[in-house]
Amino acid sequence: MTTTIEASAPILELTDVGKSFGNIHALRDVSLSVRAGEVTCILGDNGAGKSTLIKIISGLYKHDTGTYHVAGKPMNCSSPRDALDCGIATVYQDLALVPLLPVWRNFFLGSELTIGPWPFRRLDVAAMRRIADEELQKMGIHVPDIDQPVGTLSGGQRQVVAIARAIHFGAKVLILDEPTAALGVKQSGVVLKYISAARDAGLGVIFITHNPHHAYLVGDHFVILRQGMLDLSSPRAELTLDDLTHHMAGGAELEALKHELQRIDVPDLGAVHDAQEKENA
Amino acid sequence: MTRRFTRSSAIVAGLASAALVLAGCSSQGGSQEEEAALDTPTYKIAMITHAEPGDTFWDIIRKGADAAAQKSNIDLQYSSSPDAAKQATLVDNAIDQGVDGIALTLATPDAMKGVVKRANNAGIPVIAFNSGIDDWKDVGAMSYYGTDETIAGTAFGKRLNEEGAKHALCVVQSQGQVALETRCQALKDSFDGKTTKLYVNGEDMTSVQSTLQAKLQSDSSIDYVATLGAPYALTALDSIKSAGSKAEVATFDTNEQLVSKIEDGSVEFAVDQQPYLQGYLSIDAFWLYLSNGNFAGGGKEPVLTGPAFIDRSNIDDIAKYAQKGTR
Amino acid sequence: MTAGGDPARITKRSLGRRFVTRPEVGSLVGAIAVFALFFAVAMPFRELDSLSTVLYASSTIGIMAVGVSLLMIGGEFDLSAGVGVITSALAAGMFAYELSLNVWVGAGLALMLSLGIGFLNGYMVVKTKLPSFLITLSMFLMLQGLNLAVTRTVTGSVASPPISDMDGFASAQKVFSSTFTVGGVSVQLTVLWWILFVALATWVLLRTKVGNWIYAAGGNADAARAVGVPVNYTKIGLFMTVGFMAWFVGMHNLFRFNTVQSGEGVGQELIYIAAAVIGGCALMGGWGTAIGAAIGALILGMAQQGVVYAGWNPDLFMFFIGATLLIAVVLNLWVRTRAHRR
Numbered sequence: 001m002t003t004t005i006e007a008s009a010p011i012l013e014l015t016d017v018g019k020s021f022g023n024i025h026a027l028r029d030v031s032l033s034v035r036a037g038e039v040t041c042i043l044g045d046n047g048a049g050k051s052t053l054i055k056i057i058s059g060l061y062k063h064d065t066g067t068y069h070v071a072g073k074p075m076n077c078s079s080p081r082d083a084l085d086c087g088i089a090t091v092y093q094d095l096a097l098v099p100l101l102p103v104w105r106n107f108f109l110g111s112e113l114t115i116g117p118w119p120f121r122r123l124d125v126a127a128m129r130r131i132a133d134e135e136l137q138k139m140g141i142h143v144p145d146i147d148q149p150v151g152t153l154s155g156g157q158r159q160v161v162a163i164a165r166a167i168h169f170g171a172k173v174l175i176l177d178e179p180t181a182a183l184g185v186k187q188s189g190v191v192l193k194y195i196s197a198a199r200d201a202g203l204g205v206i207f208i209t210h211n212p213h214h215a216y217l218v219g220d221h222f223v224i225l226r227q228g229m230l231d232l233s234s235p236r237a238e239l240t241l242d243d244l245t246h247h248m249a250g251g252a253e254l255e256a257l258k259h260e261l262q263r264i265d266v267p268d269l270g271a272v273h274d275a276q277e278k279e280n281a
Numbered sequence: 282m283t284r285r286f287t288r289s290s291a292i293v294a295g296l297a298s299a300a301l302v303l304a305g306c307s308s309q310g311g312s313q314e315e316e317a318a319l320d321t322p323t324y325k326i327a328m329i330t331h332a333e334p335g336d337t338f339w340d341i342i343r344k345g346a347d348a349a350a351q352k353s354n355i356d357l358q359y360s361s362s363p364d365a366a367k368q369a370t371l372v373d374n375a376i377d378q379g380v381d382g383i384a385l386t387l388a389t390p391d392a393m394k395g396v397v398k399r400a401n402n403a404g405i406p407v408i409a410f411n412s413g414i415d416d417w418k419d420v421g422a423m424s425y426y427g428t429d430e431t432i433a434g435t436a437f438g439k440r441l442n443e444e445g446a447k448h449a450l451c452v453v454q455s456q457g458q459v460a461l462e463t464r465c466q467a468l469k470d471s472f473d474g475k476t477t478k479l480y481v482n483g484e485d486m487t488s489v490q491s492t493l494q495a496k497l498q499s500d501s502s503i504d505y506v507a508t509l510g511a512p513y514a515l516t517a518l519d520s521i522k523s524a525g526s527k528a529e530v531a532t533f534d535t536n537e538q539l540v541s542k543i544e545d546g547s548v549e550f551a552v553d554q555q556p557y558l559q560g561y562l563s564i565d566a567f568w569l570y571l572s573n574g575n576f577a578g579g580g581k582e583p584v585l586t587g588p589a590f591i592d593r594s595n596i597d598d599i600a601k602y603a604q605k606g607t608r
Numbered sequence: 609m610t611a612g613g614d615p616a617r618i619t620k621r622s623l624g625r626r627f628v629t630r631p632e633v634g635s636l637v638g639a640i641a642v643f644a645l646f647f648a649v650a651m652p653f654r655e656l657d658s659l660s661t662v663l664y665a666s667s668t669i670g671i672m673a674v675g676v677s678l679l680m681i682g683g684e685f686d687l688s689a690g691v692g693v694i695t696s697a698l699a700a701g702m703f704a705y706e707l708s709l710n711v712w713v714g715a716g717l718a719l720m721l722s723l724g725i726g727f728l729n730g731y732m733v734v735k736t737k738l739p740s741f742l743i744t745l746s747m748f749l750m751l752q753g754l755n756l757a758v759t760r761t762v763t764g765s766v767a768s769p770p771i772s773d774m775d776g777f778a779s780a781q782k783v784f785s786s787t788f789t790v791g792g793v794s795v796q797l798t799v800l801w802w803i804l805f806v807a808l809a810t811w812v813l814l815r816t817k818v819g820n821w822i823y824a825a826g827g828n829a830d831a832a833r834a835v836g837v838p839v840n841y842t843k844i845g846l847f848m849t850v851g852f853m854a855w856f857v858g859m860h861n862l863f864r865f866n867t868v869q870s871g872e873g874v875g876q877e878l879i880y881i882a883a884a885v886i887g888g889c890a891l892m893g894g895w896g897t898a899i900g901a902a903i904g905a906l907i908l909g910m911a912q913q914g915v916v917y918a919g920w921n922p923d924l925f926m927f928f929i930g931a932t933l934l935i936a937v938v939l940n941l942w943v944r945t946r947a948h949r950r
Contacts, residue, residue, distance in 0.1 A: 079836075080833065080834045080835070080836060081836035084835070084836060090834065092831075092834065097828070097831055098823065098824045098827035098828040098831050098832065098894065099827060099828065099894075100823070100827045100894045100895050101820075101823055101824060101827060101894075105820055105823070108820075109820060109824055109831075109832065109835050109837060110821075110824075110832070110835035110836040110837045111835070111836070112817040112820055114816075114817060121816070121817075122811075122815045122816055123815050123816060123817065123819075123820070125815070165835075309773060309774060309775065333871060334756050334766075334871055335755070335756045335759075335766045335869060335870040335871020335872075336766065336869070336871060337765065337766055337767055337869065339766075340760075340765055340766045453922075456925070456926060477922075478922045478923075479916070479922055480922050480923075480925045480926075482912075483872075484690075484872050484873060484874050484875050484876060485668075485872065485873070485876055485879075486861055486864075486865050486868070486869075486872060487664075487665070487668040487857075487860070487861060487864070488665060488668070488912065490864070490865075491661050491662075491664050491665035491909075491912075491913060492665070492912060492913065492916055494661050494664075495652075495658065495661050495662075495665075495913040495916040495917055496916050498652055498655065498657055498658055498661060498917075499650070499651075499652030499653075499658070499916065499917045499919065500652075500919070512767070512867075512869055515865065515866075516865060519864070519865070523661075523787075523794070524657075524661075525657075536767070537765075537770075538770055538866070538867060606764060606765050
């Protein structure tokens with residue numbers, strides 16, 4: 001599953017993209033390019049515009065201003081299915097898989113392999129099980145039983161199954177929405193490993209996260225959104241983990257706040273406590 | 282399951298079904314074999330029953346009432362609810378509308394007492410019919426037209442004695458309904474042989490059929506199946522055949538198809554309470570009362586509409602009316 | 609999500625374990641228990657003739673349960689299924705009689721009506737996104753009223769007109785309601801139809817694309833949509849499948865009993881849902897099998913007939929059916945929890 005797009009040409013390019021809902025500007029002048037074999041990390045607080053951006057990239061929303069090109073052509077997908085055909089696969093944090101379905105059925109869900117003429121057209125179960133197993137092996141994960149329900153896998157393993165599925169079905173761009181948010185340290189490590197595996201397989205990966213430490217482990221390019229605008233867009237070479245953490249934590253704003261706090265007198269805590277007790281009573 | 286309904290395929294389907302309809306005409310059976318203003322004051326009468334919607338028996342009562350209403354220039358308002366409280370509410374509604382008379386069934390006399398009193402206070406005459414033979418006077422009705430489940434059940438049991446039956450199966454289609462239980466009990470009390478009760482799910486005819494069949498298979502001594510409604514008698518015939526039983530069938534109440542089964546001898550007899558007569562008389566009585574002050578029974582005695590037996594000896598007279606759905 | 613725990617500890621599941629975790633195994637144990645109970649206490653239950661009667665009683669529940677269980681796996685309910693059967697039977701009878709058509713044409717028109725009702729149910733559920741419980745409850749009540757009102761308006765009575773003397777009745781009866789003999793025992797054809805429908809539904813569920821979509825639509829509709837599964841079409845199709853089954857059972861009623869009373873069918877929808885749930889269908893969708901629903905129908909059929917064969921006090925008829933069901937359901941749960949704990 002390697003792609004032959006040259007490193008210089010971005011697979012996916014957004015220029016000055018904006019989106020507003022009524023009076024609210026959810027996104028303003030965001031430019032972003034995603035290249036094959038690169039992990040682009042999008043960081044930002046809640047409400048910074050990350051989910052709006054993902055929905056524009058994956059074709060669920062139409063942007064209002066700016067341009068959005070996929071492989072050099074204007075993007076005009078309007079459903080998840082269309083986006084898949086354009087090579088853009090999105091793995092959502094919690095709605096990626098059907099928990100009660102076996103691993104191999106999940107792997108091929110929506111793109112089942114069939115054999116036989118129409119009235120007798122049936123699933124090619126043997127091939128589907130074999131391919132699902134092979135693809136997961138290729139990613140270096142070992143599912144004990146390809147027939148076990150996906151719900152019995154760990155959170156990390158489930159993300160990986162979803163990633164392997166996206167790669168197998170020819171995704172050129174893989175969008176991962178907070179894949180490590182609900183996971184422990186060890187499980188997060190598993191997912192991060194497969195993010196780099198996906199990058200090495202030649203995909204452009206968009207990795208959305210809160211966590212600068214996770215981002216810095218795998219990222220090639222970092223974008224921080226703040227209040228719908230680009231706060232930072234920088235390649236790995238120009239950035240240290242400290243810079244990233246600093247920006248993420250609020251950067252300049254945090255500095256200002258620090259100064260402000262130093263100048264304020266320590267308030268009379270006794271009064272505050274009294275007030276709280278009255279409220280609680 | 283990605284069906285795509287294109288316009289052309291819809292047209293093809295439409296033409297095809299039209300062709301089917303034309304080509305599929307039946308040469309026999311069906312409706313192809315089938316084919317009054319007065320100068321008296323108009324009265325508004327409410328008829329309020331405890332009927333379950335969709336029961337053929339009550340349909341005949343209503344037809345009788347409609348016929349009387351048409352003949353006597355009465356504006357008939359029919360309503361029903363098997364729920365006692367709702368039936369009482371319907372009576373209340375009729376009183377509020379200021380009707381000239383109320384005909385009602387007293388399946389639950391206690392629930393009706395209050396509203397009947399209210400009607401009497403408002404000067405609205407009330408006639409009871411179909412059920413409540415023991416209570417109509419207490420409740421405050423003017424007359425009563427109908428029969429009594431105990432009398433009907435007793436007559437049924439005695440008839441079984443005459444027929445020489447040994448073991449009767451009483452089939453109850455709805456559990457816990459007073460009228461049905463009374464019929465069964467009276468049958469049991471007057472019948473010299475053994476009586477077994479069987480509950481069936483009247484909502485599902487296939488279940489009625491199989492439960493009956495199971496009972497007949499498990500007890501071959503049953504020689505008479507007594508059903509409490511005409512449709513169940515027809516199903517009992519099916520069950521008897523499937524179970525290889527030799528039992529005869531008799532039933533309470535009739536309908537059009539049952540009559541033809543009595544004609545061909547597959548059903549022995551039916552005990553008829555003449556629902557048409559009940560409906561007719563209880564409406565016509567208002568005309569007599571409102572226009573001439575007459576009332577039957579003198580306020581003391583009920584007017585009995587049954588039980589009447591229908592069997593092969595008198596079926597020919599009844600069959601032609603049953604065809605019209607009035608017997 | 610609880611089973612297994614640490615992935616490292618999950619070992620290859622044995623064939624035996626894979627068997628006991630199948631959704632229908634609990635109900636199978638329940639069915640065996642109910643069968644053993646009545647076999648022990650009811651002499652007539654041991655006869656082959658009785659088995660045939662039990663199978664017949666189960667088959668009419670079971671055919672509907674096929675459609676209802678598929679729909680439940682797909683994550684939806686249909687409360688209009690019970691009266692839908694009667695609607696279809698009444699429609700076929702009235703179309704044929706009033707228009708003097710061959711009864712097959714009447715049956716064809718009724719099929720279109722039943723599929724149409726299913727489509728309407730499904731379309732409203734996917735368009736309004738309201739719980740199917742509410743949509744189909746409304747449909748149930750509306751059909752209950754229409755069954756009565758339309759029948760009365762058209763025929764002047766409350767039952768469908770008799771059609772046994774019309775063209776095509778004999779052949780239709782052969783298809784929908786005839787008997788065949790196996791080893792001297794006469795068996796209703798509906799039993800064969802039931803087995804056929806269960807087999808077909810099982811094949812669709814386990815071996816076709818559509819089956820995969822049904823499980824996914826019930827298990828996680830958003831995930832299914834995200835990978836391009838036509839969830840809405842799947843659900844509408846499932847409602848129409850219930851409509852088809854209702855038509856089939858309706859035709860059986862019509863051609864067996866020649867006429868149908870318009871007030872019947874109320875409450876049957878719960879029996880069908882019960883069969884599916886006893887058979888291991890999850891109330892929330894995404895889990896279950898058609899074979900399980902068939903076993904559920906068999907348990908209901910055995911309970912219904914077994915109480916009669918046993919000759920228990922008829923006043924307690926409903927109680928015994930309820931108690932039998934409770935035993936079956938508790939056993940089912942016990943087997944399932946044991947299977948998953950191991």
